[in-house]
Amino acid sequence: NAGVTQTPKFQVLKTGQSMTLQCAQDMNHEYMSWYRQDPGMGLRLIHYSVGAGITDQGEVPNGYNVSRSTTEDFPLRLLSAAPSQTSVYFCASSGQESSGNTIYFGEGSWLTVV
Amino acid sequence: DAKTTQPTSMDCAEGRAANLPCNHSTISGNEYVYWYRQIHSQGPQYIIHGLKNNETNEMASLIITEDRKSSTLILPHATLRDTAVYYCIVSANYGQNFVFGPGTRLSVLP
Numbered sequence: 001n002a003g004v005t006q007t008p009k010f011q012v013l014k015t016g017q018s019m020t021l022q023c024a025q026d027m028n029h030e031y032m033s034w035y036r037q038d039p040g041m042g043l044r045l046i047h048y049s050v051g052a053g054i055t056d057q058g059e060v061p062n063g064y065n066v067s068r069s070t071t072e073d074f075p076l077r078l079l080s081a082a083p084s085q086t087s088v089y090f091c092a093s094s095g096q097e098s099s100g101n102t103i104y105f106g107e108g109s110w111l112t113v114v
Numbered sequence: 115d116a117k118t119t120q121p122t123s124m125d126c127a128e129g130r131a132a133n134l135p136c137n138h139s140t141i142s143g144n145e146y147v148y149w150y151r152q153i154h155s156q157g158p159q160y161i162i163h164g165l166k167n168n169e170t171n172e173m174a175s176l177i178i179t180e181d182r183k184s185s186t187l188i189l190p191h192a193t194l195r196d197t198a199v200y201y202c203i204v205s206a207n208y209g210q211n212f213v214f215g216p217g218t219r220l221s222v223l224p
Contacts (some may be wrong), residue, residue, distance in 0.1 A: 004157075033211060042214035043158070058211060077160070090157055101205070102148070104213055105157035 003027065006091050007108035013081040013113045021076040021109050023091030030100070031094040032074040036087040037108075038058065043090060049074055079114045118202045123219040126196075134218050136202030139183040145176060145194045149187045151198040152217070158201065161187065171210040192222045 007022045025032065033048035035058075045058030048070040063085060065077040074093075079083060091106040119137040126132040138147065147165040162169055162176045164185075169176045176186040189196055203215040 022132050024182050035214075043212075044214070045211050048211055067152070088155055101146075102163065104160065107157045108155065 004091055004104050004106035006089075006109050008109060011112070013078070013082060013111065015083060015113060019078050019081065019082050021078075021089055021091075021111070022075045023070050023076065023090075023106060025074075025093040025104075026072065027093060027104070028071060028097060029037075029093035029095040030071065031096075031103075032065065032068065033058070033082045033092045033103075034064070034074070034076045035092065036085075036114070037090065039088050046076065046089075053054050063102045069086075081111075083113045084112045087111060087113065117213075118204060118215055119201050120200075120215065120218045122216065123221070125221050125223055126189075126192045128222050128224050129171060131193040132187075132196065132220060132222070133202050134187040134189075134202075134220065135184065136187070137184045138159055138204045139203050139204070141182050143204065145204045146206070147176065147182075147185050148203045148205060148212070149174070149176065150201045150203065151196075152201070153195075153198040158214075161200075192220075194222050194224065195224045196220065 004025045030051045034045050034046040035043040037043045044060050046064050049055045052071050059084040089109045092103045094101045094103040146163050149161040157200040160173050164176045177183045184214045199217040199219050203212045
């Protein structure tokens, strides 16, 4: 019972490099999202998807791209990494339930941009 | 989504009940109250949620006032492992994004 799986767990990038954070869920959830959390702060929404082929921007989308080609996967791409993108990134998913929409989170990906 | 207000921090003695309040005075009729917690920057962990009735599960109890403008999360017998940041979130059903505030930092003291 894997739930939401994120890789890599830790990554160091140089300014200007690009990379992809992977996220996969095995719960057949339609809704997936990416958050970032800076030290001492709450989570902020980057991008989200309500189903395969559909994505939309959250609160802080600049510098990030997403795609949703399958229900299971929702990768987050950093186009040209900047030190301001040093953060912990959380992927989440949610299915349609009869009461409420509980969101399940991955364990996080720690990204440092130098 | 409606905003929530929580105390910045609280202490609780180990073995005692921890009562964490949340104000959500602008909550809409279709919005649920969710509680999550985050331990040491791990992924947020779901605790409980409710619409208007009080709810209880193996982790906690959720008490929602009759006017739904506030709620209280109760951890009946707090342990040191319950030390975490607790987030109260209100959100409508399905597909709605959660807005995380700073939460309440609960410290369970031995």
